[in-house]
Amino acid sequence: MIIDCHGHYTTAPKELQTYRDDQIAALQDKTRVPTKGKINITDDQIRESLEGAQLKLQRERGTDVTIFSPRASAMAHHIGDETTSRNWTEHCNDLIHRVCKLYPKNFVGVCQLPQSPGVSPANSIAELERCVNEFGFIGCNLNPDPSGGNWTAPPLTDRHWYPIYEKMVELDVPAMVHVSSSCNPNFHATGAHYINADTTAFMQFIQADLFKDFPTLRFIIPHGGGAVPYHWGRYRGLAQDMKRPMLVDMIRNNVFFDTCVYHQAGLDLLTKIVPIDNILFGSEMVGAVRGIDPESNQYYDDTKKYIDKQNWISDADKKKIFEGNARKVYPRINAKV
């Protein structure tokens, strides 16, 4: 079985965005009391939104199941306040739940959290519980920068985050570290902010003893770990200079990278440098990069093809990348597929 750990519902029916546009517009009208409201999307619309996109690509690429979450760039936790974020998040997660009910063999849910700048992550616990206990979701996306490119929250190793970690450990669900869109004009969302956040989170984990406090807490750093594998020597050297443990020991049971690296040489570096046990297959399909690479005549984000070509990896290790590691990191998937 091939499990893609990184897919977002980027093709949701337009009614979702209409709701969001209206919600954002209403922020300007101080007389309107924000309510969750309703979004009318039919099952057929959901089917249509997936059949020609994620499901078609799953079939074409030979992947079986996608760990599926709301569109990351649309989380935009920096917009409005906590209530804005909560209403929007609940709708997005409700929709993922409907997708997973319609296609239980193809999608397993991961939730967005109702984060908001300056608000305690403790306030996201209820939504995490709702999604895991009521919907059967198997993880969450945690935004290390709810301010959307201003980076005003404390580092992920700060006690600020501990309440949500305690709940993640209790529920035995991991988080993918995933920022959203950027309201800072310096950072292109998918071309800079995403990758920077990945790199930033990794370095935070290296600097502190978070996993001594939470030995079973697990994070997936997406987009191939940002800059980290390319600079693996830099990180090994920095850890050494800082008298920290070896990188491989620090990340072993806690930090994992997906394979969302969109060219052969990059993915080759990842699987040669990072321990196989810390790599989960992912494609981010349909996501940041949607074109066909004229050099290879295949989709940039068809990351399975790059791994298929890596003939130095044993079948047993490939099974770990494609399935085993996902089952280890997201154990609740085992009751699903």
Add this chain to the structure above:
Amino acid sequence: MIIDCHGHYTTAPKELQTYRDDQIAALQDKTRVPTKGKINITDDQIRESLEGAQLKLQRERGTDVTIFSPRASAMAHHIGDETTSRNWTEHCNDLIHRVCKLYPKNFVGVCQLPQSPGVSPANSIAELERCVNEFGFIGCNLNPDPSGGNWTAPPLTDRHWYPIYEKMVELDVPAMVHVSSSCNPNFHATGAHYINADTTAFMQFIQADLFKDFPTLRFIIPHGGGAVPYHWGRYRGLAQDMKRPMLVDMIRNNVFFDTCVYHQAGLDLLTKIVPIDNILFGSEMVGAVRGIDPESNQYYDDTKKYIDKQNWISDADKKKIFEGNARKVYPRINAKV
């Protein structure tokens, strides 16, 4: 000849830091008028600070000349105001000038700029002119985030920066895009902020037509280009989705990467993926990572050794990486060494 394009004076005599500590302390005393003041450092102290460090390592590693600038992490443009930054910058550049006069075969100068948050880069022109015209420096370090991790300046492609670009073009000197220390606890300086800035700057260059306005403007993105070569497919795909020109065409005459990547696999990726004409040898020695890699028994930052092992690169191409490209990007070096 082997030209190392990326070295900072990280081993300066302690009097420099004492001056800085005093300058920062004085910021608390509103009755003190900030003046440039003096730093008493003898030529012998300068010699001593280099003989056992950069000069020793040049000899041991077989590099000839280092393009040398003040310690990047100490620029700290976010501290104090424009006057603070100007006084500190002038001292740092004065000291680099003394180094270059003492060792004209070993060091060629690149200046720090007196940037300050919210201050126009036009105000850095005088110091750039002083360093190039009076000291014979061949380039500058440009900090895209003078706020030190809060990223409050406009993107590098914004007209905000055009005055300094006009002067760079007139003087025919390039800039290395180099942030300084981070006052944002999210970003470890050398482990996150530096690498993020490299990635961020590259994406900014891809999004805009800066080099149509300045066809001869040249930037070096250090630390191997941040995350960019590892995610080369992502950047090619993003450019394609955005209907931008091909990456190699966009960067050809304007954007260059150094080789500060501290393991063999990372440097192999760089030289296999990025056009050779866009790669300049650099080591950042003595810099972010100072230890010996137990896996290879060599210094992490002895990047020449990694390139020496790349037997698929022709001698002519290696000469470009080690010398020719530096002479092209920093043409004023040709009158020096």
